[in-house]
Amino acid sequence: MAQTQLHGHVVDRSGRPVSGAGVDVNGRAGTVFSDAAGTFVLEIKPIAGNGVVLRARDSAMDSGNVSVAVTNLGQDVELVMVPSSLSQQATVTATRSSVEMGPAAVTQSTLSGDELTRFPALTLDESLRQHAGFELFRRSSGWVQNPTSQGVSLRGLGSTAVSRTLILANSAPLNDPFGGWIHWNELPPEAIDAVTITSGGGSDLYGSSALGGVIDVVPAHPETTRADVSMAAASEDTRTASGRGDLQQGRLHELVAGEDFRTAGYILTAPAVRGTVDVPANVHFENGRVELDRTIGAAGRAFVTGNVLNETRGNGTRLTTNGTRLWRYLAGDDWNVGARTSGRARLFGSQEVYRQSFSSVNATRSVETLTRLQRATTQEMGGSTDASYHRAHLAFVGGADVRDIRAGDLERPVTSAHQETSSRQRFIGGFGEAIGEFGRWSGAASVRIDSASNLDTTMFTGAVPKIIPNRNEIVASPRVGVVRQLTQHVSVHGSGFRAFRTPSMNELYRTGQVGSETTLANPKLLSERATGAEGGVSVHAARISAQATYFWTEVNRPVAAVLVSSTATTILEMRQNLGQFQSQGVETSVQVNEDHAISAKFGYQYAHAVVTNFSAQTSLVGNWIPDVPRETATAQVRFRSARLGDLTIAGRNSGRAFDDSANTFVLHSFFQLDAYGERSLGRGFTVFVSAQNMLDRRADVARTPVLTQGIPFVAQGGIRFGWGRSS
Numbered sequence: 001m002a003q004t005q006l007h008g009h010v011v012d013r014s015g016r017p018v019s020g021a022g023v024d025v026n027g028r029a030g031t032v033f034s035d036a037a038g039t040f041v042l043e044i045k046p047i048a049g050n051g052v053v054l055r056a057r058d059s060a061m062d063s064g065n066v067s068v069a070v071t072n073l074g075q076d077v078e079l080v081m082v083p084s085s086l087s088q089q090a091t092v093t094a095t096r097s098s099v100e101m102g103p104a105a106v107t108q109s110t111l112s113g114d115e116l117t118r119f120p121a122l123t124l125d126e127s128l129r130q131h132a133g134f135e136l137f138r139r140s141s142g143w144v145q146n147p148t149s150q151g152v153s154l155r156g157l158g159s160t161a162v163s164r165t166l167i168l169a170n171s172a173p174l175n176d177p178f179g180g181w182i183h184w185n186e187l188p189p190e191a192i193d194a195v196t197i198t199s200g201g202g203s204d205l206y207g208s209s210a211l212g213g214v215i216d217v218v219p220a221h222p223e224t225t226r227a228d229v230s231m232a233a234a235s236e237d238t239r240t241a242s243g244r245g246d247l248q249q250g251r252l253h254e255l256v257a258g259e260d261f262r263t264a265g266y267i268l269t270a271p272a273v274r275g276t277v278d279v280p281a282n283v284h285f286e287n288g289r290v291e292l293d294r295t296i297g298a299a300g301r302a303f304v305t306g307n308v309l310n311e312t313r314g315n316g317t318r319l320t321t322n323g324t325r326l327w328r329y330l331a332g333d334d335w336n337v338g339a340r341t342s343g344r345a346r347l348f349g350s351q352e353v354y355r356q357s358f359s360s361v362n363a364t365r366s367v368e369t370l371t372r373l374q375r376a377t378t379q380e381m382g383g384s385t386d387a388s389y390h391r392a393h394l395a396f397v398g399g400a401d402v403r404d405i406r407a408g409d410l411e412r413p414v415t416s417a418h419q420e421t422s423s424r425q426r427f428i429g430g431f432g433e434a435i436g437e438f439g440r441w442s443g444a445a446s447v448r449i450d451s452a453s454n455l456d457t458t459m460f461t462g463a464v465p466k467i468i469p470n471r472n473e474i475v476a477s478p479r480v481g482v483v484r485q486l487t488q489h490v491s492v493h494g495s496g497f498r499a500f501r502t503p504s505m506n507e508l509y510r511t512g513q514v515g516s517e518t519t520l521a522n523p524k525l526l527s528e529r530a531t532g533a534e535g536g537v538s539v540h541a542a543r544i545s546a547q548a549t550y551f552w553t554e555v556n557r558p559v560a561a562v563l564v565s566s567t568a569t570t571i572l573e574m575r576q577n578l579g580q581f582q583s584q585g586v587e588t589s590v591q592v593n594e595d596h597a598i599s600a601k602f603g604y605q606y607a608h609a610v611v612t613n614f615s616a617q618t619s620l621v622g623n624w625i626p627d628v629p630r631e632t633a634t635a636q637v638r639f640r641s642a643r644l645g646d647l648t649i650a651g652r653n654s655g656r657a658f659d660d661s662a663n664t665f666v667l668h669s670f671f672q673l674d675a676y677g678e679r680s681l682g683r684g685f686t687v688f689v690s691a692q693n694m695l696d697r698r699a700d701v702a703r704t705p706v707l708t709q710g711i712p713f714v715a716q717g718g719i720r721f722g723w724g725r726s727s
Contacts, residue, residue: 006042008077010034010056010063018081019488020542022595024055033542036488056081057595058540096205097388098342099395101435102442105481105493107536107549107587109603110196113220117189118638118648120674120690122234122261122716124192125150125184128215129652131197132603132634133587137161137627139654139667140701140710142184143238144265144281146315146322147354148512149702150181154199155551156583156607157212157530158625161512161519162504162559164528166202166210169217170305172330172348175209177380177405179354179506183326185285186309187217188257190228190244194218199587200551201499201532203477204446207401207429211501211530211555221303222246222253222293225724232688232718236280237264240718251295258288268316268701268708275365277317285311299342301334316708319370322356343387350380358513363569365706371414376510378407393437397446400430409510417462421509424455425502443482450475452502452527459509459523468523475500475527494535501528503559507575517704519561520574528577530555545591552584554612560626562617562661571660571705578661579613581625597641603634611661623663629655645679654699665703670710672699684723690716 010018017038025044034040034056044052054077056063061081068077109131121127125142128134136142137159138149151159158164162180166173175182195217202210229243242259265282267274287310293303307328314321328350336342358372386399404426411419431448452475457468481495503525506512512519536549558581561573585607593599609625624630632654639647652672659665673695678688692714699710 004044006044006052006068006077007039008042008054008079009037009039010079010081011038012061012081018056018058018061020540021056021058021061021079021081022542023079024057026053054079058542096386096399096431096433097395097397097435099388099390099397099435101390101393101395101444102437102485103483103491103493103538105443105483105495107199107534107547107551108196109199109589110194113193116192116195118646118676118678119636120648120650120676120692120716122238122240122692122714123184124187124189124195124217125182126692128195128197130601130603130634130636130650132589132605132632133199133607134197135627135629135632135654138701139627139657139670139699140268140708143261143263143283144268144313144711145701146313146356147176147181147183147311147324148179148506150184152182152212152215153628154197154213155553155587156585156605156609156625156628157553157555158558158560158609158628162501162507163209164212164501165215166206166213167215167217168206169219170330170332171344171346171384172328172382173209173403174217176352176378176504176506177350178352178376178378178407178409178504179510180209180504181506183309183311183324185259185261185283185311186287186307186326186328187219188242188244188259188287188289190230190242191220191255191257191289192217193220199549200495200534201477201479201497201530201553203450203475203499204448204479204497205431205433207448207450207477208427208452208500208502208527211499211528212553219289219291219305220244220255220257221301222248222255222291224248227723228721230718230720232716234263234716235712235714236266238262238714238716246724253293253295255289255291255293257290258286260286265314266712269365270707270709273365273706275361277361277365277368279314279316279318281316282314283311284313285309296335299334299336302332304331305329317359317361317368319359319368320357322354324352324354326350326352340391341387341389343385345383345385347383348380349382350378352376352378352380354378358518361569369414372511372513373412374410374510376407376409376506378405380405390435395435397433397435398431401427402429403427405505407505409505411511418460420460421457423457423468423505423509425505426453426455427451427502440485441482442485443480445478445480447476447478450477450500454508457509457523473502473527475529489541490537490539492535492537494533496533497531499530499532501530503527503575507559517571517573517702520564520572522575525559525575526557526577528555528558543593543596545594546589548586548588550584550586552582554580554582556580560661562620566705569705573660576616578611578620579615581609581611583607583609583625583628585609598637598639600637601635603632605632606630607632620661623661624658626659626661627657627667629657629669631655645677648676650674650676659703665705667700667703670697670699671695672697684721686720686722688718688720692716 056079063079148161151163152165202214244257262284265280291305382403384401388397429450433446479497532553534551538547557577676690696713
């Protein structure tokens, strides 16, 4: 057929024109872009009898595929854009509702399932390092690092074993109920649809642990019948296999997914100080997930899920190991009444057994002696509910949560009496939120009241009991935020908040050890309280999206490991409430040519995080917060070709940091360069390769006081098969 001119316009759900939206033609991304009035003109040559398929989209909205028949090519085509699934999920995380009332006054970054998969990483935490502000307590990978070193730091707030960031999946917490750290190997990769990172205090909606922000892991839900399998091998004798299967039967949908991962690992200790006791740190884990969904009405859904993680680790010497067996279960209901009222209800629980062994090593690292065995058991039950009602330009959201955790910790020192602790924590909270949109202004105000209790704690040393008095704290966490849309593409926002975090039972009652660094428990710890503010600007144009945010957070009574004593081979610390620390700085991100053949993302964070008050040790005032670099930068460049395949080049630079509160042990700055490539073979098969740390420059991870280092050069190759995927 001859060349035909097609006219059209792009609007949102309210009928307002959308400028800068890319219009795809028959799957070719960004063929043209809509102008200031939302109109576009295409010169096309349709295939005889088939017409064309159009799709308009930008970073937040999507029209879906719209078929235009040959007989209608001369007519004006309207493409109606609605919030994309990723945008909707970001709204849910920011407001704890699905209400769309203009942009929210938060700093968010969402990584899609494709971005997580097509990134040079072996585990989820490595993939999240695409975000410049994301870092674990230790600067290493979750596939060799002890779980107690996998707490999350956002905006320079640091972490210890516990995370100052709340991790969610299906609106239920993923933070370990006993220790607060994160099991990054818990979910099969095929069972993750996206991850949304919201920086800044979130206690106004989510309560304790959301002091530094909220990371929402969006799990995949069952779709139409499909199957996915992935198998790969990598350096350090690493093998992994994972898969997923979905089945649809009318209104019923089922999903089964699982993963098996094993690696011989690598030696953590730096070559210059390595001894005969040092062996590779390794991990072998299996996880599994099942879900049964039933759709109710047009948009309702009820579901049940179960998840299991079985993990064993070698921690870098012959006598130090740990293991985790964690079961989680969840039931939920997403409901709506008419077009204005909707809500969610969740019931969740978990059971966990965690074991670990500790040792001491002599100065030459030639002799290792077992010092202690630990075993912690945890049971958790909880529930949450929230509901929203919106009308015209105003919406109200309210909800409540309860979480009850019961744990026992058995410590068996080799040379002294056994120590056994049983304890209970209970959290009860409720929140209310008002969201409004008036012309170019939008905003939200929320407040949450929490009751955090430590109950029924008994500590035995041998046969001698010590009863710890019950404690309860009532905490109010307000937040106010406002957004002003300056132009169609530019907006500014500002917000202020209060947030808190209650010490975990691990911090209160369990002695921990990493290498030769021992950290004593402290049952007198109080909750951390934070006050913060941020202000920023966002730009969303046709080929570029950017945001820059200034942040300031002051944390009172932060829990930190404070030096008690040290020798050439050991460090003894105790968890204490410091007086106060402050983190302020800038977080920026830029995304260019999203969904085009060549695209790029850049991120940068500057965080000036220092102790500002500690009367017990005034010498610490002005010191850096441990394990927090001043500067972090990330960059990813992606090339996509239907004929050649996809290629991602990723770089990350992290400034120097200190590994102790006294700022004695320096962790030097590092740069890591990675790459990922894949190519479709047809019939559902795709081959992929990746390389991590291509320059083979190992990062300083910890000085305990012996220097340990991060990942060496690692190459990976594998194959994926997908069948029956929805578009």
